[in-house]
Amino acid sequence: MILVKSIMDKKGWDAWTISPDAKVIDALRIMAEKNVGALVVIEKDDIVGIISERDYARKIILKGLQSSDTLVRDIMSTQVYHVHPDSTAEQCLALITEKHIRHLPVRIQGKLVGVISIGDIVKAITADQKMTIENLEDYIVDKN
Amino acid sequence: MKTVRDILQAKGGDVWSIFSGATVLDALKFMSEKEIGALVVKGAAGEVAGVISERDYARKVILVGKSSSSTLVEEIMTPADRMIIVRPENTIEDCMDLFTGNNIRHLPVLDGSKLIGMISSRDVIKILIAEEKNRIEYLYDRLDEMRQLT
Numbered sequence: 001m002i003l004v005k006s007i008m009d010k011k012g013w014d015a016w017t018i019s020p021d022a023k024v025i026d027a028l029r030i031m032a033e034k035n036v037g038a039l040v041v042i043e044k045d046d047i048v049g050i051i052s053e054r055d056y057a058r059k060i061i062l063k064g065l066q067s068s069d070t071l072v073r074d075i076m077s078t079q080v081y082h083v084h085p086d087s088t089a090e091q092c093l094a095l096i097t098e099k100h101i102r103h104l105p106v107r108i109q110g111k112l113v114g115v116i117s118i119g120d121i122v123k124a125i126t127a128d129q130k131m132t133i134e135n136l137e138d139y140i141v142d143k144n
Numbered sequence: 145m146k147t148v149r150d151i152l153q154a155k156g157g158d159v160w161s162i163f164s165g166a167t168v169l170d171a172l173k174f175m176s177e178k179e180i181g182a183l184v185v186k187g188a189a190g191e192v193a194g195v196i197s198e199r200d201y202a203r204k205v206i207l208v209g210k211s212s213s214s215t216l217v218e219e220i221m222t223p224a225d226r227m228i229i230v231r232p233e234n235t236i237e238d239c240m241d242l243f244t245g246n247n248i249r250h251l252p253v254l255d256g257s258k259l260i261g262m263i264s265s266r267d268v269i270k271i272l273i274a275e276e277k278n279r280i281e282y283l284y285d286r287l288d289e290m291r292q293l294t
Contacts, residue, residue, distance in 0.1 A: 025206060032203050035247075053202040058176050061169060061212050068206075090276065093269050102249075118265050123244040125272065126237070 004092065004106055004116055005085035007124045013114045015105070017042045020049065020073035024060060027051050027072050038103040040112055041076050047105055047112055049076035054102075082107045089121050096121070146271055148239065148253055149232035152261045154271070159261050161186045164193045164218035168205060171196055171217050182250035184259050185221045192259055194221035195252055229254050230263060239268050 018027050018039045027039055031053065038052035051072050059075040060067050081095050082105045092104055096118050106114040161184040162171050175183055182197035196217050204220040205212055228242055230251045239251055243265050253261040
């Protein structure tokens with residue numbers, strides 16, 4: 001069973017964030033610089049949203065807006081699904097699939113400690129070969 | 145062992161592409177309409193010329209002073225000779241290795257030189273979840289069998 005914390009230990013506990021009052025173009029610059037697809041939006045230590053490449057692709061030019069004068073808060077997703085370091089990769093996959101998202105903020109008691117992406121999980125599954133009968137056997141024995 | 149062919153059969157769906165001479169704005173409209181994140185690009189003779197994604201748009205237009213309405217798809221796409229693709233006989237593991245190794249989320253599927261579909265990391269994840277459920281059910285059935293014998 002792969003836990004979020006073991007994936008985060010390998011990839012790093014970084015969380016790239018931005019203010020809701022920053023411009024969308026600033027968000028794009030940070031995403032390009034950090035080579036990520038989304039930023040968690042933080043206001044006074046609270047997670048208020050998440051802004052992704054998809055938000056940019058769908059909600060700026062197609063709505064007649066410009067990234068240089070639109071605020072992050074105007075296009076971010078405010079419905080944020082998060083996980084905990086002790087959450088499992090399977091739980092992450094379920095959220096990613098059901099909610100049609102690619103990034104999940106990782107929180108400990110409400111505090112942002114990292115972000116896990118669909119890519120991080122695919123990489124962990126590939127590297128770990130955990131989706132094997134042997135490990136599922138262990139899982140079932142434990143459950144019983 | 146699941147193959148790309150199995151994944152395409154399970155997901156069904158249409159095969160979308162855009163002309164290399166279309167504008168990036170056209171590509172965005174089309175991707176939004178079809179609710180997809182990447183699009184195969186075709187040249188004037190209908191040949192596969194490359195692939196364009198949301199990330200190409202996010203990185204290569206506004207940040208370099210261009211605009212989507214005056215930039216052509218061919219200017220920001222990944223061209224065919226650098227494109228990562230899969231074939232119908234590739235396995236789900238091949239797909240996962242390619243996503244991870246190349247930091248990408250989409251794999252065009254080519255049969256010979258013919259585009260027959262696109263596999264996303266989300267498609268692969270759906271299969272993994274379904275396979276895990278099947279395996280768990282299978283193992284529970286085995287456990288039941290074992291209990292009945294004792």
